[in-house]
Amino acid sequence: MTKLYIADQTCSQAVQIIANEIGLNPELVHFNVFNETTSNGDSFAEANPLLYVPVLDLENDSQDKLTETIVITSYLADQHPESGLIPVRGTLDRVKVDQLLVFIATEIAQKHIPLMRKLMTEFGTEWTRAKLVAAYTTLDTRLADGRAYLLGDNFSVVDAYVWATLWHERSGAEIGHLENLAAWKARVDARPSVQKALKDEAEIVAIHKAQATA
Numbered sequence: 001m002t003k004l005y006i007a008d009q010t011c012s013q014a015v016q017i018i019a020n021e022i023g024l025n026p027e028l029v030h031f032n033v034f035n036e037t038t039s040n041g042d043s044f045a046e047a048n049p050l051l052y053v054p055v056l057d058l059e060n061d062s063q064d065k066l067t068e069t070i071v072i073t074s075y076l077a078d079q080h081p082e083s084g085l086i087p088v089r090g091t092l093d094r095v096k097v098d099q100l101l102v103f104i105a106t107e108i109a110q111k112h113i114p115l116m117r118k119l120m121t122e123f124g125t126e127w128t129r130a131k132l133v134a135a136y137t138t139l140d141t142r143l144a145d146g147r148a149y150l151l152g153d154n155f156s157v158v159d160a161y162v163w164a165t166l167w168h169e170r171s172g173a174e175i176g177h178l179e180n181l182a183a184w185k186a187r188v189d190a191r192p193s194v195q196k197a198l199k200d201e202a203e204i205v206a207i208h209k210a211q212a213t214a
């Protein structure tokens with residue numbers, strides 16, 4: 001049984017969604033980023049000394065603990081090619097997806113973090129918000145041909161990652177005018193894998209909170 005470390009409303013939702021799409025049931029462990037405790041008492045620093053979720057503990061003989069959202073989601077999708085969640089490794093289609101995943105990690109996910117944590121100067125805030133709006137605009141443009149999901153007709157790791165890092169409201173990046181993206185979000189919101197991820201996350205967060213107050 002694998003163990004997936006998650007935190008509330010973070011990029012770890014992308015891994016939960018992909019696991020749900022495939023039908024995997026990793027044990028969920030909640031990491032509280034504020035007090036650095038876990039819902040099962042594990043030391044999270046042993047899983048990832050940088051204290052970032054997600055971490056997938058494979059619980060294998062070599063005790064591999066996978067970090068990096070794009071690595072974990074791609075690994076799970078690769079292990080289950082029948083899911084159609086990612087193109088086959090070694091193809092140009094796959095390179096294009098990897099390009100997009102790195103773009104999302106660097107131009108979207110990590111750009112949000114200093115904004116959400118209010119770490120930037122006024123100039124830096126405006127600059128970074130503009131970068132985010134530009135990045136989201138490229139995704140909106142992809143969807144302009146009427147495709148249901150970011151790669152085409154089928155849901156993929158790319159959709160899961162963009163959805164899980166849609167933090168524009170918390171960052172103050174104004175993307176309300178991107179109508180294709182809004183319609184895409186509604187489609188992703190409705191997926192059972194996404195609903196289950198939110199429900200499972202809320203449950204483990206509540207359990208962890210109850211332990212703290214017991």
Ligand SMILES: N[C@@H](CCC(=O)N[C@@H](CS)C(=O)NCC(=O)O)C(=O)O
Binds near residue numbers: 011052068
């Ligand atoms: N390089 C990692 C970064 C993951 C990351 O930024 N995780 C955030 C949540 S989305 C986190 O754990 N933050 C904890 C903290 O800042 O204390 C990845 O791409 O997966």
